[in-house]
Amino acid sequence: MTTATRVAVVGGGYAGMAALPGLRNIPGLEVHLWDPGVGQQLLPELPAALAPDDPVERHVLPFAQLLAGTGVVHHPHGVVEVRPSARLLLDDAGHQERFDWAIVAVGSDTAWPPVPGLRDHAQPFRSAADAQRLKSALAAAPHGRILVGGGGLTGVELAGELAPRGGVTLVEALDRLLPSLGPGLARYARDRLERAGVEVLTGRPIARVDEGTATLDGGPSVPWDVFIWAGGVAAPAAPAVEGASHDQRGYLVADAWGRVAPHVYVAGDGWIHREGERVWPQTAQSATSDGRFVADEIGRRVAGEPPGPPFVPSSHGMLVSLDAHKGVGWVVNEGWPVWGYGARVMKDVVFRQYRRTLAARLRAWRRP
Template sequence: MSVQDSPRNGRPRVVIIGGGFAGVAAAQALRGSGAQVLLLDGSNHHCFQPLLYQVATAALAGPDVAWPIRYVMRGRSDVTVLMLAAEGVDPARRVVKTTEGEFPYDFLIVATGAAHSYFGHADWAARAPGLKSVEDATLIRRRLLTAFEQAEATSDDRARARLLTFVIVGGGPTGVELAGAIAELARRTLPPEFHRADPRKARILLLEAGPRILSGFPERLSTYARRALERMGVEVRTGTPVEDIGERMVVAGGDKIDAGAILWAAGVRASPAGSWLGAATGPDGRVAVKPDLTAPGLPEVFVAGDLGLVTNPDGTPVPALAASAKQMGWYAGRAIRRRLAGQAPKKPFRYRDHGSLATIGRRAAIVKLGRLELTGFPGWLFWSVAHVYFLVNLRTRLFVAISWIAAYFTYHRGARIILKSSCEDRGAAPPPH
């Protein structure tokens, strides 16, 4: 298709691929730069991924953690938002390829994020959905709630035991948060409403191939998290790699585990956008960028977010977190501003670690802020305030805060409507029978 020349009035063109944390931060940093910004994303919304597990476990609804990108960019006449998925980049011609044609750029920011990695077992995806989008969260919620409903309906004790078995693969923050939330759902929320099946008998297993869960945290906090989960009734198995995932079945550590739902939280892989740039990528698909976040040999192309492999001064990689994605996006946008203004380049990107947080359940979370470490209720309160603060607007902050306060006192989870989906979303397996 021919190159589409959007109205620009001689203004430099900046194309941003991806409406996640990095892409939105880059667009915000370009305010007042004089550039015409085009933001491309295959979906129409920006998602606050740290709270997706709450959508998956019925504590929040999808619109509570996702907002139209157009709304986020409202009032920005310099930003055009198109719901288009990029299909490639031609760096020689400086165009981005989409299904609706090619879009030229003077500067390009690639912030396409990451997807689930099943370590060479692509067939596991349909059997063990991961958690990266609102669609993923909705699918997981449907499988969890359907398993409870079918356990209530069956009169077969063995089938009921299988349906009330939930396996989470991966002991990172997502896996820990899912395990804790499912335990609260089963032990606190559902029991008064079920009469044939007892949700409190649900078996929740968290499988981790490494020696401990939450390996990115200090060992003391990791140990606290494990004990907190076990007090909630979660079976935590470390040193237990998954060997196979079948239809409602997991083989791990030599044991076969029949399950009502299997959830994946074990790994991610960067999007294939690195190959579009002809850049060398690591085993996880991330592009080893230069200190100013530009792709090697392409000074007009910036790579931000989970796609970019950036190292700290001590040689350790910058973690693939929302905070680092926002910092990288903001840096890229400001770097382009300086170049458009004829100013000297910015100093090399340096990640500012504002701390790591993970919630385990009611009144239990871990926080690492420099030398400060919080656990229990203080950690949970800090985690709650921090996550509400970073939501996109006042209305959402108020709604989520009120929902959490109500749930704290009543244990009620209001987003428990099961909506059927044809072919279980993207060809995934149907709910267990």
Template sequence: MTTRVVVLGAGYAGAGAIAGLESELGPDAELVWVADTDYHLVLHEAHRVIRDPGVQEKITIPVEDIKSRTTEFIEDSVTDIDTDERSVSLADGDDVAYDYLVVGIGSETATYGIEGMAEHPLTLKSLDDAMEIHEQVREAAQDATRDDPANVVIGGAGLSGIQSAGEVAEFRDRHNAPIDVTLVEALPEIFPPGDSEIQGALRHRLEDAGVTILTDDPITAASEDAIEFDERDSLDYDVFVWTGGVTGPSELSDVEMDAEHNRLQASSTLQADDERVFAVGDCSMISQGNDDVAPPTAQAAWQAADVVARNVARAMEGRPLETWTYEDQGTLVSVGETAIAHDVEMSGIAAPIRTFGNMPAKVLKKGAAARWIAKITSWSRAMKAWDAL
């Protein structure tokens, strides 16, 4: 009897799971891949599109270049998951039945209930998002003057916020555009997950790039042309990009969710509360013991995707499942044309310097993206994307 395994999502988790499952599953398994785009986006490089839309062809990979001919692909949006009936409802097509389900449909940008935050800012979760940011920055610059520059505000100084601010500054410099760039963070320092060493290095790079940094004061409301703070005066903007926080997508209504973050809860085996459902990527909160969960990062999704493929195969065979523990292999952050590397490990060996930048960091960051592209396609494809990374 054929066992049907359905994978949801074409992000890092979904694409990685497909690559792994095609190797792990036997001839009696049927593999179905469902996603709302017919390509995989190398999302941690999507900020490059803000500066240059021409790079999109290098960082988008058609699903046909990832999957084998035997894997069925359905381009559609998931609207619901019914774990009792073991079926996935789609926006336009028929329900898709499954025996085992891998949920990797990513996340949405959390608004934390801030007034106007759901309506007014742009976000960076897709290729279309990146293109829209580029267009709005370009149009704002065209309408601005040296005496009255365009104000581009980036809310949230995590990885996406820092990289987006760097790309807007790079666009400004390359086009000699009248743009002021401001990066806003509610917490006392930028890049809150990091320690003082990488925070200081990133702040230095951003300030060198002409980015104004405002920290230690949360945004309390957003309108169509200004943001308000708890303490400081309101800040007018022409373009506002919000990158703060992660929350789960609404499609997961029938599975157990974390009440605070609206993300699917999973054990260290990547199983959800239903033993036929596995969760990977940003849509999930994967237990790491001691109330810790894996971070919602590309690096974590890459690692978990390998394990989920093996565990689906083990579950089908009635074998014990592997547990997964996230391994932090360091941080690589772009700031325009430069980059910062921190606590990086290569093949299990730590770099001799904890924090460094310039060309060595830039090459490492390019290399990380290239290795991912090679993993799901080929090194030939990865090398063609090198200049855009």
């Protein structure tokens, strides 16, 4: 009896879900998805879910619906180890499952710099569960002072979303917000936030955190009732991949096709794309391209074909929402700055388009 070739997709986020439809074209393949969650978390939409009338579940697409009729088997567990030598996955429920090819697409974690008290007091914001916890904390402190640590994309979006509540302070260690955008766009974002009542403090890292107060390097102290930490991303702690190398930040080192070990590929935030000195930003768009690319590559390997051309990173742009009506960013290969209402509308269109495209690609899979 011959056993079917089995592909294990570890992580049902942007990269994992983009990989799935690409695998359907490979005859006789069994596809298994490991993800401890109930659905795909649309992380870029989560700041909007902090609005009292916008439930977090609206931004999680249930796997049961997405995968219905596709034959993909969902394992609701986190993978802790990938062993290419034995072609085995080990999950956090103690199961061992075989694979022939695996895609590790588990996203990133929150980065916690060694600031005394930070980890004990601040709330992270990297998952639907984090968003739900934060919503509860905000509901329990309706007039509370809110401190947002980190003035990158997530911190700026959170500060803008929460601004109408009042009492929001945004702290960034660098001299300006949004280092991934040009200085003019960053100034626009700051101006917009300040006009909405957000106190923006730049150039001063948080030096220590105590209950109700964060002390900035060189002063002042910022009081808080709710403290959200959005100060960067780190390599995910799991799964361990036997035999794989890691860079200085702990990310898996991949070749130009995303391969990190024999028969094991990485995609999404976990695949760091470098071009000389440049490190490409970890975005939903990039994760989607990676997922599709590695699925194609596995298809070639299963068919016994030689590898295709190496992956070439590209970006259509980056959009940051500042409130319900304004945004800022780059479009068209990051060469065309956009701001104001147009940028915000474009961001909404991108969100809607993502949902439509994913649904259409999975629908096509269901057709005989």
